[in-house]
Every structure is written in C-alpha cells, then in structure tokens.
Amino acid sequence: MIQMENLYKSFENLEVLKGVSLRVEQGEILALIGGSGHGKTVILKHVAGLMKPDRGRVCVDGKDVYGLRGDDLERLRSRLGFLFQSGALFSSLNVFDNVAFPLREKTPLSAREIREKVLDVLEQVGLRGAEEKYPAQISGGMIKRTALARALVRNPEIMLFDEPTTGLDPVIAHTILDLIKSVHKDLGFTGIIVSHELSRVFQIVQKVAMLHDGVILFVGKPEEIMASRDPVVRQFVTEALRIPPSAMGIVDQEEKPRGEG
Amino acid sequence: MVMDPVRRLGRISLSFLRRAGGMSLFLGEALICAFSSQPKYSQVVKQIYFIGFQSTFVIFLTGAFAGMVLGLQGYYTLNRFGSNALLGPMVALSLIKELGPVLSALMVTGRAGSAMTAEIGIMRITEQIDAIKLMGLNPFRYLVVPKFLAGILALPLLTAIFDVVGIFGGYLIGVKLLGIGEGTYFGEMSNHVSLQDIIQGIYKSLSFGAMIPWVCCYKGYYVGYGAEGVSRATTQAVVLSSVLILFWDYILTSALF
Numbered sequence: 001m002i003q004m005e006n007l008y009k010s011f012e013n014l015e016v017l018k019g020v021s022l023r024v025e026q027g028e029i030l031a032l033i034g035g036s037g038h039g040k041t042v043i044l045k046h047v048a049g050l051m052k053p054d055r056g057r058v059c060v061d062g063k064d065v066y067g068l069r070g071d072d073l074e075r076l077r078s079r080l081g082f083l084f085q086s087g088a089l090f091s092s093l094n095v096f097d098n099v100a101f102p103l104r105e106k107t108p109l110s111a112r113e114i115r116e117k118v119l120d121v122l123e124q125v126g127l128r129g130a131e132e133k134y135p136a137q138i139s140g141g142m143i144k145r146t147a148l149a150r151a152l153v154r155n156p157e158i159m160l161f162d163e164p165t166t167g168l169d170p171v172i173a174h175t176i177l178d179l180i181k182s183v184h185k186d187l188g189f190t191g192i193i194v195s196h197e198l199s200r201v202f203q204i205v206q207k208v209a210m211l212h213d214g215v216i217l218f219v220g221k222p223e224e225i226m227a228s229r230d231p232v233v234r235q236f237v238t239e240a241l242r243i244p245p246s247a248m249g250i251v252d253q254e255e256k257p258r259g260e261g
Numbered sequence: 262m263v264m265d266p267v268r269r270l271g272r273i274s275l276s277f278l279r280r281a282g283g284m285s286l287f288l289g290e291a292l293i294c295a296f297s298s299q300p301k302y303s304q305v306v307k308q309i310y311f312i313g314f315q316s317t318f319v320i321f322l323t324g325a326f327a328g329m330v331l332g333l334q335g336y337y338t339l340n341r342f343g344s345n346a347l348l349g350p351m352v353a354l355s356l357i358k359e360l361g362p363v364l365s366a367l368m369v370t371g372r373a374g375s376a377m378t379a380e381i382g383i384m385r386i387t388e389q390i391d392a393i394k395l396m397g398l399n400p401f402r403y404l405v406v407p408k409f410l411a412g413i414l415a416l417p418l419l420t421a422i423f424d425v426v427g428i429f430g431g432y433l434i435g436v437k438l439l440g441i442g443e444g445t446y447f448g449e450m451s452n453h454v455s456l457q458d459i460i461q462g463i464y465k466s467l468s469f470g471a472m473i474p475w476v477c478c479y480k481g482y483y484v485g486y487g488a489e490g491v492s493r494a495t496t497q498a499v500v501l502s503s504v505l506i507l508f509w510d511y512i513l514t515s516a517l518f
Contacts (some may be wrong), residue, residue, distance in 0.1 A: 050391050078397035088388035102396045 001026050001191060002047055007056035011044055016042050018214035019056070022117065024207070029184060031192040031201045031222070034211035035236070040194040041085065041221075043211070044160045048082055049073060060158065078106060079154030082190075085163050087147035089135040094209065095122070095142075096131035099149045106154065121149045124179055126172070141168045148176060153184055159191040166196070173197065177204055198240045210236065288480045289407055294401040304407035312373045312408070313415030317422065319368050324397045324423035327360055328430025335431070336439050349446035350453035352431035354423075357454065361424040363510050366469035369416060370502040374477040377408055378498040381445075381481025381490040390482070401475060405482070408474040416470030417463050424462070461517045468513065469506055476502040 002024040009017040010192065016039040024030045040153050045111060046049040046165070049065045058065045061078060068076055071129050089098050096118055122128050123179045125145040135143055165173035181204040184191065195201045202208065202222035210218040210233050218225055218233045225237055336353045381404055384390050393400045428450075435441045480498035484490045 001329060045391075048391075048395055050394065074397040074399075076397075077395050081390070082395045082464050084285060086388055088392040089381070090389055090392070091387070105398055193346065 001059075002192070003059045004043070004046070005057050005059070007043070007046060007058065008054045009039070009046070010054055011052065017046075017053070018213055020211070020214070020216055021056075021220065022209055022216060025193060026190055027188045029171065029180075029189075029193060030207045030209055031198070031205040032192055032194045032209050032211060033196070033198060033201075033236070033240070038211050039214060040211055041162050044082070044162055044192060046156075048080060048160060049077070052153050055141040067100065071180055074115065075182060078154075080153065081151035081159045083144075083148050083151045083161045083164050085160075085166070087135070087140075087143040089146055089150070091152060094132050095127060095138070095146050098135070098146055100151055102150065102154050115226045118149075118152060121153045122165040122215075125149045126175060141172055144168060145172070148179070149258055152179075155187055157187075157189055159189045161195070163196070165195055165200070174200065180204060196240060198237065204251050211237075230254055270394060275406055277491030280384075283483065284475070284479050287361075287482065288475055291475070291478075294399055295406045295409060298399070299400055300406050300410055302402055304403060305410050309415055311376075312369060312411045313419060314371050315494075316369055316415070316419055318363055320419045320423050323364055323368055324356075324361070324426035325430040327364055327423075328356065329434050329504045330435030331355055331360070331427070332431035332439075336435055336441070338476045342368030345441055346445045346449055347453075348431070348435045349448070349450035352435070353428055353450045353454050354458060355456055356424045356427040358465075359510075359514075360460050361420045361427065361464035362469060365416060365420045365466065366473060366506045367425045367503055369419065369456055369469075370473050370477070370499055372505065373493050374473045374498050374502050377474060377477040378481040378495045379491055380482075381478055382484035382494050385482060385484050386487060386491065405474070405478045408478055409471060409509055410508075412470040412474040413467060414470070415467040416473070420462060420466040461513075464517065465510060465513050468509060472505055472509060474500050476505060480513050 001020075007017045007020040008015070014145075020039075022030070022043075032043060034040055040222060042051060046053055047060070049058075049068070052066055062197070063072075063076070065073075065076065090101065091103065099118045099121060100114050103109055103117060107114075109117070119128065119131075121144055122131065125148055127142060127145055127149065130138060130142060130146075133142075135146070138146070144164065144167065151159065151161075161180065165176055166177045168176065177200050178194070182193075183189070184204070191199055193205060205222060208218070208220060208222050209216050209224050212232055217230055218228050220228075225233065228234055228237070295347065326390055331352045333354075335348050336345065339345050339347055339351065381390075384404070390400045390404070393403060432443075436443050436446050477498040480494045480501070481491075484494040
C-alpha cells in the first residue's frame with residue numbers, strides 16, 4: 001500500500017506540491033492525471049524515494065520512505081519498478097543488456113535463465129530482433145518499450161509508470177497498456193500510472209486522482225470522475241476524452257433551450 | 262548599502278563552505294562504498310584501460326618533451342657554473358619529484374577527467390543514475406569507486422612512464438646532442454637520486470590519482486540542467502582539478518621536504 005500524507009514540495013520559489021494526500025491500496029492501480037507541469041512526476045519520484053518532500057511523508061507498506069536507510073531502502077527499491085518518461089536506458093548497453101542488467105545484478109539466476117527471461121519479456125513488448133541495438137539506434141517508442149521491459153523483468157510488487165504510452169503509435173500504445181493490464185492480473189502489483197490518454201488508461205485502473213495546481217482535486221473510480229461537479233475536473237476530462245460537453249451534462253448558459261430557468 | 266560588501270562576503274563564504282562540505286561528503290560516501298562493498302572488477306579494469314592505457318601515448322609525448330626541455334635548459338644553466346656533470350641528477354630529480362607527478366596528473370585531468378565528468382553528467386541528466394538507484398543498486402559502486410581505484414592505480418604507473426621517458430629525453434639532448442658523457446649523466450644520477458625521492462613522487466601521484474576522480478565525478482554527479490550544465494560542469498572539473506593539483510603539490514612538497 002502506498003500512502004502520501006500532506007506532501008509539500010518547492011523548487012526554489014516555485015511551490016509544486018501544496019499538501020498532496022493520496023492512498024493506493026494493495027494490488028490497486030491508480031491513474032494520476034492532470035495538466036503538464038503540475039507535479040505528477042514529482043509525486044512518482046517522492047514515492048520512489050528519489051525526492052525528499054519539504055513537508056509530509058510517503059509510506060510504502062506502512063514504512064516512511066525517508067526513514068529508510070541502507071539495506072532497508074535497497075530492499076524497498078528492489079520491490080519497485082519505475083518506467084521513466086525518458087526511458088533512462090543505459091546508453092552504453094544494448095537493448096538486451098539493458099533489460100538483463102537488473103537480473104544480473106540483483107538475482108542469482110544463471111546466464112541461460114536470464115537470457116530466456118529477457119527474450120521472453122522482449123517478445124511481450126514486441127522487441128524481439130532488436131536485442132543487439134543500442135539506445136541511440138532505436139526510436140523513441142522502442143526506447144520506451146525497452147524501459148518497460150526492464151521495469152517489468154523482475155516482477156516488481158510496486159510499479160510506477162511515468163507516461164508509458166506518450167510518443168507511441170496507437171497500436172503499440174494499446175499493446176503496452178494491454179501488457180500492463182495482463183502483468184497486473186498475473187502479479188497483482190500496486191501501481192501508479194501518470195498518463196494523458198485517459199480513455200485507455202481508465203480501462204486498466206481501479207482509481208483516478210486528478211492533480212491540479214499542487215493539490216488533488218478528485219479521487220475516485222474512473223466512472224465517478226465523469227460525474228464530478230468540479231468545473232476544472234470536468235473541463236480536463238471532457239477535453240482529454242474529447243467528449244461533447246452535453247454528454248457530461250455541461251450545458252453552456254447560452255445554449256440552454258429557451259424557456260428554461 | 263554599507264552592509265552590501267559584508268553580505269556579499271557572507272554569501273560567498275557560505276557558498277564556498279556548502280561546496281566544500283558537499284565535496285567532503287561525496288568523498289566520504291565514495292570511501293565508505295569502496296571499503297564496505299566489493300568493487301565491480303569489470304568496471305575497474307575498464308577504467309584502468311581508459312584512464313591508464315589510453316593515456317600512455319600522451320604521457321609518452323609530454324614526458325619526452327619535458328625531459329628534452331629540461332636537458333636543454335639545465336645544460337645551459339649548469340654550464341654557467343661549470344656544473345654540466347650534474348645535468349643527469351637535475352633532470353631526474355625535477356622529473357621524479359615534481360614534473361612527472363604534476364604534468365602526468367594535468368594530462369590525465371584533461372584527457373580522462375573531463376570525460377568522467379561528461380559521462381556521469383549525461384547519466385545524471387538522462388536519469389540513468391536514478392534508474393540505477395531504483396534497481397536497489399548503489400551508483401557509487403558502479404560509477405564512482407571504479408574510477409577512484411583506477412585513478413589510484415594508473416596514475417603512479419603513468420608517472421613512472423613519464424619519468425623514464427623524460428630522463429631519456431634529457432639524455433638525448435644532454436648526451437647525444439650536447440656531448441655530456443653517458444657515464445656522467447647516469448652515474449651522477451644514481452649518486453644523487455635516492456629511494457626517498459622516488460617515494461615522494463609516488464606519494465604525490467597516488468594523491469593526484471584520487472583527487473582527479475574525486476573532483477571530476479563530483480562535478481558530474483551534481484551537474485546542472487541540460488547540455489549547458491554538462492558543458493559547464495566539465496569545464497569546472499578540469500579547472501578545479503588542475504588548481505587543486507598544483508595547490509596540493511605545494512602542500513605535499515612543503516610537508517615532505
């Protein structure tokens with residue numbers, strides 16, 4: 001279980017998080033939505049222990065991430081998979097070695113077992129045949145898929161996805177989200193997905209939270225967000241899903257039929 | 262208004278202390294990691310190849326020219342006092358105690374130190390270091406400690422090459438070009454150069470071997486933003502390493518004499 005309590009974070013004079021509190025239950029995936037530059041990635045980095053909050057705390061399974069040191073922190077991170085927005089692949093390693101890296105370093109698996117596992121996960125993300133290529137030789141979409149393969153290869157208990165489908169063509173994006181869904185079904189990881197592709201992401205998450213201007217405006221089930229009374233939430237969801245305002249019950253005063261109110 | 266210079270001085274002092282503290286903590290973390298976990302030997306070997314073997318040619322060239330210049334300058338200076346016979350010890354002592362360690366360190370800073378900063382800096386801005394952390398691994402063990410060990414191992418060896426090549430550069434000028442006897446050149450050298458002198462040179466090169474990775478890795482690890490940040494950090498690393506090498510050389514020379 002991931003729990004954020006009253007998180008505050010500023011960068012120089014810019015206050016990005018202004019008291020964020022969120023809870024993701026065991027085995028649940030939460031979609032974190034909101035406009036660009038509102039601090040969604042900052043939240044993920046706090047959960048992973050890569051950033052320290054100015055105030056507040058993040059607990060994973062009841063343990064404060066910032067209270068953990070040495071082996072305890074290493075143990076937490078060993079259970080965690082993180083898909084970076086940029087991929088963060090090791091530029092000096094090829095696709096195969098990038099995916100194999102965490103297995104070689106953190107598991108007692110033999111070279112043959114590692115090879116089988118890596119090829120299997122590369123097959124799942126549609127990258128068989130690209131094993132020998134270096135990050136500089138592949139497209140942005142392939143970088144993202146390699147990064148996803150690297151994040152999933154150790155079967156993490158907690159997964160943090162930072163825009164997993166951004167920059168991918170619709171077919172690959174669909175495949176990636178299907179893969180996340182099927183891996184979640186198999187492993188039951190607890191996860192947070194930051195994404196702007198609401199229509200697809202809503203199909204695989206159990207909960208949605210909307211971050212706006214450093215605070216959480218909405219938390220609830222995907223179907224509940226459609227009924228939110230908050231105008232900012234309604235506008236964001238309408239535009240992101242390209243739903244006609246009338247379908248959300250948003251009717252402009254000027255468009256009201258004559259004779260009403 | 263009156264307080265402005267005082268405020269500025271305070272700000273500069275605080276900034277200096279913050280950086281010095283940051284560098285000390287970085288060194289402390291690297292040392293703890295070096296002694297508490299087994300180093301990545303494959304990375305150490307790779308770094309020895311990069312810092313050591315690939316610097317051999319440039320060390321050879323600079324050593325040869327430094328020795329030749331010393332031979333030429335030393336000959337004409339000593340000639341004024343009728344002490345030509347002491348050219349061998351003069352060249353050898355200058356190289357072994359001073360020029361060998363310092364020039365080798367400056368060459369390695371320019372060739373390998375800048376590359377260390379750029380490599381770690383790029384890994385930082387592309388989140389590769391965060392990715393290592395999130396695999397439950399210590400980035401110091403993978404990126405910093407191998408460079409420290411390689412620097413400490415490679416620099417004394419490069420300095421030894423520099424010294425030997427320089428002594429033969431001085432020999433070429435003093436003996437073959439200016440006509441000092443071969444026996445005089447090497448005989449006086451063995452009379453005047455002691456083991457203590459060689460050990461002093463080794464101490465210096467060992468400390469420079471740790472200093473270069475320390476400064477260059479630190480600058481890369483705490484790089485600013487984007488390509489401009491990496492470029493600035495690389496320049497700062499080379500300048501700071503070079504200044505520290507000369508400063509530390511003075512301190513060690515005062516302490517060892």
